[in-house]
Amino acid sequence: MKKFIKVLSLAVSALLIFSACSSAEKNAEVQKDTDSVIVAMGTSSEPEAGFDPAYGWGAGEHVHEPLIQSTLTVTTKDLKIDYDLATDIKTSDDGLLWTVVIRDDVFFTDGEKLTAEDVAFTYNTVKETSSVNDFTMLDKAVAVDDTTVEFYMTKPYSIWPYTMAIVGIVPEHAYSADYGSNPIGSGRYIMKQWDKGQQIIFEANPDYYGDEIKMKKVTVVFMDEDAAFAAVKAGQVDLAYTAAAYAEQNVKGYELLAFESVDNRGFNLPTVKETTDADGNKIGNNFTSNVLVRRALNIGIDREQTILNVMDGYGTKAYSVCDKMPWYNAEAEIECDKDEAARLLDEAGWKTGADGMREKDGIKAGFNLLYPASDSLRQAMCADVQNQLKELGIDVTIEGVGWDTAYTRALSEPLMWGWGAHTPMELYNIYHTVGSSAEYSPYSNETVDRYMDEALSASSLEESYELWQKAQWDGTTGITQEGDIPWIWLANIDHLYWSDVNLTGAEQKLHPHGHGWSIVNNVDQWSWK
Numbered sequence: 001m002k003k004f005i006k007v008l009s010l011a012v013s014a015l016l017i018f019s020a021c022s023s024a025e026k027n028a029e030v031q032k033d034t035d036s037v038i039v040a041m042g043t044s045s046e047p048e049a050g051f052d053p054a055y056g057w058g059a060g061e062h063v064h065e066p067l068i069q070s071t072l073t074v075t076t077k078d079l080k081i082d083y084d085l086a087t088d089i090k091t092s093d094d095g096l097l098w099t100v101v102i103r104d105d106v107f108f109t110d111g112e113k114l115t116a117e118d119v120a121f122t123y124n125t126v127k128e129t130s131s132v133n134d135f136t137m138l139d140k141a142v143a144v145d146d147t148t149v150e151f152y153m154t155k156p157y158s159i160w161p162y163t164m165a166i167v168g169i170v171p172e173h174a175y176s177a178d179y180g181s182n183p184i185g186s187g188r189y190i191m192k193q194w195d196k197g198q199q200i201i202f203e204a205n206p207d208y209y210g211d212e213i214k215m216k217k218v219t220v221v222f223m224d225e226d227a228a229f230a231a232v233k234a235g236q237v238d239l240a241y242t243a244a245a246y247a248e249q250n251v252k253g254y255e256l257l258a259f260e261s262v263d264n265r266g267f268n269l270p271t272v273k274e275t276t277d278a279d280g281n282k283i284g285n286n287f288t289s290n291v292l293v294r295r296a297l298n299i300g301i302d303r304e305q306t307i308l309n310v311m312d313g314y315g316t317k318a319y320s321v322c323d324k325m326p327w328y329n330a331e332a333e334i335e336c337d338k339d340e341a342a343r344l345l346d347e348a349g350w351k352t353g354a355d356g357m358r359e360k361d362g363i364k365a366g367f368n369l370l371y372p373a374s375d376s377l378r379q380a381m382c383a384d385v386q387n388q389l390k391e392l393g394i395d396v397t398i399e400g401v402g403w404d405t406a407y408t409r410a411l412s413e414p415l416m417w418g419w420g421a422h423t424p425m426e427l428y429n430i431y432h433t434v435g436s437s438a439e440y441s442p443y444s445n446e447t448v449d450r451y452m453d454e455a456l457s458a459s460s461l462e463e464s465y466e467l468w469q470k471a472q473w474d475g476t477t478g479i480t481q482e483g484d485i486p487w488i489w490l491a492n493i494d495h496l497y498w499s500d501v502n503l504t505g506a507e508q509k510l511h512p513h514g515h516g517w518s519i520v521n522n523v524d525q526w527s528w529k
Contacts, residue, residue: 034528036217037503040228040240045220045516046200050180051191053122053168054129057180065521067202067218069168069185072100072119073161075422077509079326081161081461084210085114085169095156095457100164104147106209108171108186116143121172123151133163134425134436156457158464162423188213188524198222204524213524220520232498239499241515243377244312247496255501258494259519261511262325262420264318265381266489267369268440269294270412282412283442287367292348294485299334300341300392301385307491310380314496318489320427320472320480324510327424327468332480341392350393358393366395370415373400378416381490410440420492420513424468428452430487431471431479441486447477448484495519502529 049055051068065074072086083089088101106114123141126133137157142150151160174184183191188210189202199221204213223231228240232251247256270285271294277283288294303317316323319332350358350365358365369385371378382398389396406415419426429435432452433444448471455467473480479487495511497519506525511518 033217035215036219037215037239037523037526038219038221038237039520039523040221040223040231040237041516041519042228042241043222043224045514046197046222047180051183052180053170054126055180056130056133057168065165066168066185066187067189067520067523068183068187068191069170070106070114070187071166071168072102072164075162075165075509077507079422079510081165084165085119086164089161091158091160091459093459095158095459096153098151098153098160099144100149100151102147102149103209106186107207108174108184109190109205109207110171110174110184112171112173114169114171114186115146116149117146118172119143119149119169121175122167122169123149125170125175126167133166135163158456158458158461159424161461162425165422189218211525215523215526218520218523229498238503239497239505239519241519242496242498244310244314244496246498247312247314251498253501254498257497257499257505258314259497259508259511260316260324261492261495261513262323262422263418263495263511263513263515264321264323264420264489264492265378265416265418266318266321266487267385267414267416268410268487269297269414269485271441271443271484271486274412277411281408283439285367285412285414286363287365288414290348291484292344293350293365294488295481296341296344296348296392297389297394298481298485298488299337299344300394301388301488301490302336302338303490304336305388306381306384309384310377311491311493314494315491316494318492320489321419321430321487322424322427322468322472323489323492325422325424327427327465329469329472329478329480331473331478334481338392345392345394352393356393357395364395365393366397368397368399368413370399370401370406370409370413372406372416373402375416377493378418382416385490411442415440418513422510422512424455424464427468427471428456443479443484443486445477445479445484447474448479503527504529 047057051057057066065071070085072084074082074084076082085102086100087103090099102116108114120141120143127135127138137153137155139152139154144150168185171184188205188208190205192203193201199219202218204216225243229242229246231237232240232254269288271289272284273289274284274286307313307315322328345358349360353359369382371382379400386396386398430437431443431448432438433449451467451471455464458464458467472478473483477483495515504527506522
């Protein structure tokens with residue numbers, strides 16, 4: 001309670017609007033500003049490097065459409081591509097040149113016109129400095145004239161429009177080392193105030209070129225889950241992120257909203273036998289290296305039971321890293337079948353002993369399952385997996401670790417991960433031989449690699465979708481149950497929020513990984529009843 005009072009007192013000192021509310025009341029008589037909203041996010045959502053796209057604003061774990069800057073493209077509710085600044089996009093036959101025409105009626109909030117020079121400057125800057133997104137496919141960006149920019153690629157990259165949807169355009173004339181703290185953009189909002197560690201206040205851009213902005217002022221306060229829920233009960237925020245642990249509560253004047261996501265949880269299964277790499281790190285796992293074992297694990301876990309036990313039902317079953325996406329292959333879907341799982345384990349030579357646990361050549365069946373020590377949800381999921389697999393005679397131990405050692409240990413021990421992004425590159429990074437996260441299997445399949453390479457070289461996004469789907473399963477090989485199954489996906493967690501019953505939020509897209517800024521992607525269209 002003391003912690004809450006301390007956090008809340010800081011917020012109150014910074015937010016005069018809070019002073020109108022009693023700390024014990026929330027009722028319909030409280031007069032609301034009809035064009036402002038207060039949103040509580042987690043403390044980890046505060047952008048450490050500020051609002052500079054070169055340092056991750058709008059990208060990375062909390063993918064969203066930047067509020068302050070404009071982007072060339074946007075994603076639609078069904079995660080297809082639409083235009084923002086762009087009015088026309090063409091690509092060359094060899095996929096090495098993208099030509100984008102932009103609007104000529106857009107101005108930065110300091111009055112300067114936005115031109116193709118600013119677009120080229122932004123992309124050349126993020127290419128050189130971004131540590132969050134991969135821009136190795138971009139050679140350079142060149143402004144042909146005021147409204148035309150050309151992107152020269154180092155290799156074909158058909159999904160470039162998805163990258164263009166998260167890179168906010170910055171003004172070349174007003175860009176400096178402290179841009180992240182004093183951003184100038186052409187988007188829907190202007191950052192008016194940032195009290196670090198407490199709150200950020202945005203106000204509507206009066207010269208915005210798009211649809212009319214309904215919500216003129218947006219205040220984002222940063223709180224841990226306990227403080228956010230206390231602020232809800234006190235009526236001091238209009239919308240606040242929360243967790244399933246609070247879902248059964250009743251708060252007068254508020255309703256619980258649950259938004260589907262592709263914020264999934266699953267664990268890697270090392271596909272090779274145990275050995276060491278050149279640096280002396282242990283890689284591979286003698287138990288999970290058998291494909292029959294991996295298939296047994298995949299169908300031996302009841303995902304619905306996990307969602308009910310761990311998330312109180314607030315989630316959906318996950319089968320891949322791209323569920324519900326345009327490039328998802330429904331062949332990944334399976335039903336829990338513990339009898340078939342037992343048969344596969346028998347076939348793999350892991351027989352049930354007198355104690356009910358399986359063994360082979362005197363070795364017990366099992367593995368150590370890691371989770372980030374600070375993540376209670378993943379810990380609970382690991383415990384549920386442990387209990388379910390014990391029914392199959394598999395001894396799973398669980399261990400919380402810090403990220404300083406987790407990445408290295410995951411080379412040989414399964415780790416409960418969190419993924420989920422609005423781009424097929426998530427699939428590439430996890431399953432392609434040269435993918436940035438493929439080492440955690442480690443996994444390599446020439447056919448799967450070829451489909452993904454062809455997808456990146458495709459002449460259109462629509463053509464690429466089918467190739468991404470074949471990479472998952474083509475009827476013969478792939479990464480699904482009947483294929484190599486180097487990862488097991490369990491659940492896509494619902495993102496939960498307490499919302500004032502009189503607040504009407506625009507329809508949400510599938511949320512990506514990260515319970516943060518994605519909720520306010522369309523805050524400009526929110527309204528009060």
